[in-house]
Amino acid sequence: MMEPSLRRPLKNATLRQLATFHTLARLGSVTRTAEEMSLTQPAVSLQLGALEDSAGVPLLARGARGVRLTEAGLLLADYAARILALCREAGEAMAAQQGILAGTLRLGAVTTAEHLLPSLLLEFVQLHPQVQVSLSMGNRAEVVGQLAAQEVDLVVMGRPPAELETVASAFARHPMAFVASPHHRLMRAAAVSLEDVRSANLLVRERGSGTRSTVEQIFKAADLDLVFGIELASNEAVKQMCGAGFGVAFLSLHACALEMQTGLLALVPMPGYPVLRNWQVIRLAARPVPAAASSFERFLVEHGQAHIDRRFGTGSLSPGAAAVAGAD
Numbered sequence: 281m282m283e284p285s286l287r288r289p290l291k292n293a294t295l296r297q298l299a300t301f302h303t304l305a306r307l308g309s310v311t312r313t314a315e316e317m318s319l320t321q322p323a324v325s326l327q328l329g330a331l332e333d334s335a336g337v338p339l340l341a342r343g344a345r346g347v348r349l350t351e352a353g354l355l356l357a358d359y360a361a362r363i364l365a366l367c368r369e370a371g372e373a374m375a376a377q378q379g380i381l382a383g384t385l386r387l388g389a390v391t392t393a394e395h396l397l398p399s400l401l402l403e404f405v406q407l408h409p410q411v412q413v414s415l416s417m418g419n420r421a422e423v424v425g426q427l428a429a430q431e432v433d434l435v436v437m438g439r440p441p442a443e444l445e446t447v448a449s450a451f452a453r454h455p456m457a458f459v460a461s462p463h464h465r466l467m468r469a470a471a472v473s474l475e476d477v478r479s480a481n482l483l484v485r486e487r488g489s490g491t492r493s494t495v496e497q498i499f500k501a502a503d504l505d506l507v508f509g510i511e512l513a514s515n516e517a518v519k520q521m522c523g524a525g526f527g528v529a530f531l532s533l534h535a536c537a538l539e540m541q542t543g544l545l546a547l548v549p550m551p552g553y554p555v556l557r558n559w560q561v562i563r564l565a566a567r568p569v570p571a572a573a574s575s576f577e578r579f580l581v582e583h584g585q586a587h588i589d590r591r592f593g594t595g596s597l598s599p600g601a602a603a604v605a606g607a608d
Contacts, residue, residue, distance in 0.1 A: 388432035421488035433573035451584035457554035481509035481527030
């Protein structure tokens with residue numbers, strides 16, 4: 281007697297349905313999914329219903345607070361992300377075979393790089409006008425999470441994340457130093473120590489920030505406890521408070537170049553500063569990146585330092601600056 285044929289889940293699933301489901305899994309809302317995909321909410325519900333029928337099991341649990349993924353939905357969400365990424369990469373590879381660099385450059389970056397990246401991206405896109413850019417900014421912890429979840433293909437930051445297997449390429453020097461208002465009392469000293477800074481109401485970023493991590497490392501290396509006055513959630517807030525005279529801050533000189541040029545901030549006179557870190561472009565070791573990301577990675581390594589020198593100049597890098605490799 282012939283056995284009945286086994287049902288094949290997802291046999292009739294379409295890429296459109298998977299894309300809709302992937303967007304919902306990421307956003308957690310039918311309304312936001314419809315807005316992002318330029319669809320009506322009934323059209324989104326229709327796509328999701330058809331995918332559930334094809335899967336043969338519920339993918340979503342609907343409740344008063346919206347929708348959440350079932351266990352089967354969580355399983356499919358992972359596969360959907362990989363399927364859509366492969367489809368996108370296949371299209372980009374086919375374009376590259378025809379000599380066309382196209383697709384979307386999915387880039388994550390720490391907020392300290394927000395003054396650095398726009399002009400670099402503009403120069404790159406002018407060379408490759410068919411490349412679209414998706415840029416996501418956040419603190420170090422947020423950007424590492426995006427890379428781990430494969431929401432971005434590359435990230436720009438300092439020290440590579442120890443918790444992930446990555447390939448990191450340094451592409452430019454990154455000067456960092458303690459800064460303050462030119463009218464701050466420390467500016468009248470011939471030489472300022474870390475103990476002086478610690479007692480001058482040190483302004484720091486929130487936990488999870490690379491700048492916060494770096495200043496913690498500096499105090500730890502000097503065998504000093506970090507004592508700070510105010511914790512702030514952005515570089516802009518730190519710069520404004522610092523410029524107003526509230527205290528001293530440890531900042532990227534790229535992030536505060538304009539404030540230093542206009543006299544709002546100045547370098548605190550400390551021997552061995554600025555310290556030089558490296559800007560690095562980082563990708564997951566186990567995952568090949570699309571052609572657009574690979575090209576931008578190569579562009580940064582080959583042209584990043586020269587571009588930054590043109591953009592910011594090299595005057596902020598004093599001859600006595602301490603070079604520290606591999607730190608944030």
